[in-house]
Amino acid sequence: MFWQKDAETMNRAKIKEVQLERLKWTVSRCYNNVPYYKEMMDKAGVTPEKIKTLDDVRRLPLTTKDVLRQNYPFKLFASPKEDVVEIHASSGTTGKPVVGGYTKNDLDLWGHCMARLVVAAGARQDDIAQISFGYGLFTGAFGLHYGLQKVGCMIVPISSGNSEKQIMLMEDFGVTVLIATPSYAVYLSELAKDLGVAGNLKLRLGLFGSEVCTPEMRKQIENNIGIIVTDNYGLTELGGCGVSGECEERDGLHINEDHFLAEIIDPDTGEVLPEGESGELVITPLSKEAFPIFRYRTKDISRLSTEPCRCGRTLIRMDKVVGRTDDMLIIKGVNVFPSQIESVIFTMPHIGPHYQLVLRKERFMDCLEVQVELIDGTLLEKYGELEALENRIKDKLRIVLGIDCGVTLVAPRTITRFEGKAKRIVDLRKA
Amino acid sequence: MSVKQISVFVENKQGALLDITTRLSQHQINIRAVSLADTTRFGIFRLIVDKPDECEKALREEGFTVSITNVLVVKLQDRPGGLSEAVKILSEHGINIDYLYAFITHAINDTCVIVRVGDIEFAEKVLMDNGFTLFSDEDILKI
């Protein structure tokens, strides 16, 4: 099933034609309405007229998150303020947030992009959809809300928190679709199991987003409450969720290509990489009125594929994002992301959610040690049980990361709590 | 007739034990017996104290990983082979000992052994039937 079948099944040549036309429109809008972009393009020696083919997008400079912070709050808007009808912002933990604005047309388009994704994932008009994302500046809850509303689902806008009530409403209303962050969904699924009501729930589909959903988390949720879990992708900087999402084949996320142009670059050199290579995802939204932006560096690592999909969509697919460029570690030649380690720790009983990674070189070999806090006293009776716990964590990490690492249990509250992920890593290899 | 024992997770680093004992003295808790099992990386510190519930609460509030379990405190016969007699009786009845450690009380001048077993009620009955004296929480308080 499709939401906008024509747009979702265009042939590749037609897609490129639409993209080029809209790219020209977006670049002109940036150049003519936003002083910052005019200055940057003049510096790079590009004017809108120079964009003649899709590859000419490479003439444009890349845009980073810092640019958005420097132009806080509204300096990158390309529409007069009176035309902006809604604002969303990132949950940035440090400094000023990233602010995005929407005109009426932007909101309508956002709703259609989301409607495509939820239909592709399997949501239908007769579904009852519980939105357990926090409503507010965050784009997730509203984006899904607008999309599901277009489809005509019965929306339960409960927002996040009050978990027992979440479960109660799910049971009483017969909720069929759950919208949540993967970690909250894991928590809710455990709670439903503990309350003994997992069997009464009618849930069949989970639309998750806003954080990395690892295959392990997906499996755990699917096992606990027997639902199909799908992922969707977006960023506040790109107008929120609605950039891409999984279809029922769940083999990559279809990008709404008529509204978003995707490139993969080498994060170190900025060079565009050929299709099929893994690198940093760069996105140019093609239809934004209030908040256009070009070549935004997402810092997310992914890969693109135009291979035809069994669902019938011709839209390009991106790999599920497993990590970010600034978090990526290379250990024994293998790419490792803290999010993968997090997903393991997160699903293990007896230990807390905080961790520290210590990297060392021992006899010219990289060694990764994962420190986790033992928070549950029930294993203290038998010494061997603590060692068995360490081994269980080690085994799971080996499966997920593909490398061996050490695990150390430490006392609770001894791992320093940081806001960002980067500081959870102590790299002693260069020392 | 069992006694409450506190187990605390400790990291194998300098000051970890001192940290615990300092907290206990701040809370006016007296230690009767201790045992520490450790490897190069971490250990489990086991304590018999005069006020186990208070001790557990205090350590938990200080952020330690703690558990409280029942153990048997057996007074040994005052003759050679006293310990092996107790162990033998337990083993004859198919009771596995998870761990044990000893302490001597200066007040009553007795040697006691602290035993942790799976089936504590059965072990208690077996030992009493064979003439062993077991301590209770109240006895510990009196030491």
Ligand SMILES: [Zn+2]
């Ligand atoms: Zn597909």
